[in-house]
Amino acid sequence: MKGFTTSEIGDKFSLRASATGALFFQDVVVPADNLLPGTSVGIKAPLSCLTQARYGITWGVIGAAQACLDEALRYTQTRILFKRPLAANQAIQIRLAEMARRITTAQLLSLQLGRLKDAGRMKPAQVSVAKWHNCRIAIDIARDARDMLGGSGISAEYVPIRHAMNLESVITYEGTETVHQLVVGRALTGINAF
Ligand SMILES: Cc1cc2nc3c(=O)[nH]c(=O)nc-3n(C[C@H](O)[C@H](O)[C@H](O)COP(=O)(O)OP(=O)(O)OC[C@H]3O[C@@H](n4cnc5c(N)ncnc54)[C@H](O)[C@@H]3O)c2cc1C
Incomplete structure (x- = not known):
């Protein structure tokens, strides 16, 4: 369409395998034929797509966190320091256990969200x-796993640094962490703080 242009954003440290572009709509005229059909009115219809996409993200980041825990487990069990595996240290086991606790909590959260979605009762504030x-636990786990790998990290x-870098995007897109906190704050207080 006249006025629509794109430009690719290069030099990214995050999601390097995916092309990210800027979209410009300079005085673009949208014909009536291109209006969303049926009952969709205003910004609500596209925003409802975001709710579905965000639900998917809650599962995706769990996979990233699990991959980081797997790597941290493998590494600390085979890395020998002072004649014993790194994983033999209480401080390391506590960090691994913390990762497992957080992943399990995230899984249960997404599972329950899925049940609500199936029942048609999933609310945007719950998403x-x-x-x-789930983005917060995943990025924290990725950073912690990277640290547990020492210089190799x-x-x-090893996967943690890649997941940590990619999760910087995931915690930002589809609503930043702060924006989701404000959505929850609004649901609790009834006051819009945006
Ligand atoms: C790799 C990648 C892919 C993307 N893909 C898409 C895509 O496919 N489609 C799409 O539409 N967008 C996409 N985005 C854009 C993404 O959704 C936005 O970057 C994100 O929503 C944040 O908006 P912003 O960059 O304008 O930051 P801003 O809105 O300028 O926010 C900057 C900072 O201020 C904070 N902030 C903003 N408002 C408030 C407030 N009221 N109170 C307190 N703090 C606030 C934010 O939390 C953030 O920390 C993508 C981004 C990335 C990095």
């Missing part, structure tokens, strides 16, 4: 809780 929570040979 905000899960998007916020900065290498692409």
Whole structure:
């Protein structure tokens, strides 16, 4: 359409396998034929798509967190320091256990959200809780796993650094963490703080 242009955003440290572009709509005229059909009115219809996409994200980031825990487990069980595996240290086991606790909590949150979705009762504020929570635990786990790998953790040979970098995007897109916190705050107080 006249006035619509795109430009690719290069030099990204995050989601490098996916093309990210800027979309410009300079004085674009949208014909009536292109209006969304049926009962969709205003911004509500496209926003409802975001609710579905955010639900999907709550599951996707769990996968990233699980991959990081797997790597941290493998690494700490095979890395020998002072004649014993790194995983033999209480401080390491507590961190691994913390990861498992957070992943399990995230799984239960998404599972319950899925049940509500199936029943047609899933509310946007509930999706905000899960998007916020699951992205937060995933990025924290990825960063912690990277740290537990020591210097090796900065290498692409291991998954945590890649997941940590990608999760920087995921915690930002489809609503930043702060915006989801504000959605939950509004649901609790009835006051819009945006
Ligand atoms: C890799 C990638 C892919 C993307 N893909 C898409 C896509 O496919 N489609 C699409 O539409 N968008 C996409 N985005 C854009 C993404 O949704 C936005 O970057 C995101 O919503 C944040 O908006 P913003 O960048 O304008 O930041 P801003 O809105 O400028 O926010 C900047 C900071 O201010 C905070 N902030 C904003 N408002 C408030 C407030 N009221 N109170 C307190 N703090 C506030 C935010 O939390 C953030 O920390 C993508 C982004 C990335 C990184």
